[in-house]
């Protein structure tokens with residue numbers, strides 16, 4: 001589904017990713033683990049076309065997408081829920097969700113039943129349902145984060161990139177986010193997940209990659225990584 005080979009990317013002269021390989025198979029959840037500054041967000045940005053890779057290839061359903069503009073990549077079926085609360089603050093919750101479906105309304109994706117999917121998103125995120133007419137900018141931080149995630153799903157994407165969906169959320173909302181990820185997984189949604197809660201990410205994921213200083217140091221089934229002493233010591237110890 002999503003296949004990344006020898007990806008290099010960075011910012012100006014600063015190289016962050018030094019040739020990484022990642023595979024995200026259909027209907028699987030893959031997690032990318034790493035410490036602060038390892039390059040996780042940079043990887044997500046390079047995949048979705050927010051920054052241009054300097055080398056390597058990214059294929060989505062067999063089509064090379066590296067070098068393409070991000071709106072074009074979205075039309076090919078990749079949704080990115082970025083780090084931080086990227087919502088349209090002056091639009092309602094409802095309109096933010098419809099904007100997520102925009103490529104479907106312009107013929108860029110199979111149209112499907114947008115209205116039904118809107119209702120499904122509301123069922124998945126009851127907090128948003130209660131606030132569907134509220135301006136997104138007036139939602140709490142956690143609610144905005146959920147809206148960003150729900151908006152990504154509204155594309156009906158082949159692959160969803162979730163960058164720190166639980167960042168800054170109260171523990172009860174963190175649990176809710178992981179429940180939603182598990183539910184999406186059970187519905188066959190393909191996801192690449194970056195999460196500070198590595199243990200929880202490895203619970204919901206099928207496969208994981210550990211990124212260290214822009215290189216993949218370890219990868220394997222989530223089950224294997226959960227028991228890998230080096231991974232446990234570095235990422236799953238107390239406090240994670």
Ligand SMILES: Nc1ncnc2c1ncn2[C@@H]1O[C@H](COP(=O)(O)OP(=O)(O)OP(=O)(O)O)[C@@H](O)[C@H]1O
Nearest residue numbers: 011014016034035036037038039040041042043083
């Ligand atoms: N816009 C930018 N311009 C310049 N350097 C950047 C930019 N964004 C990130 N970097 C640098 O790239 C490196 C990797 O950052 P990235 O955000 O990908 O890390 P991360 O693994 O997602 O970390 P975190 O867990 O802290 O979010 C860091 O050294 C960071 O300072």
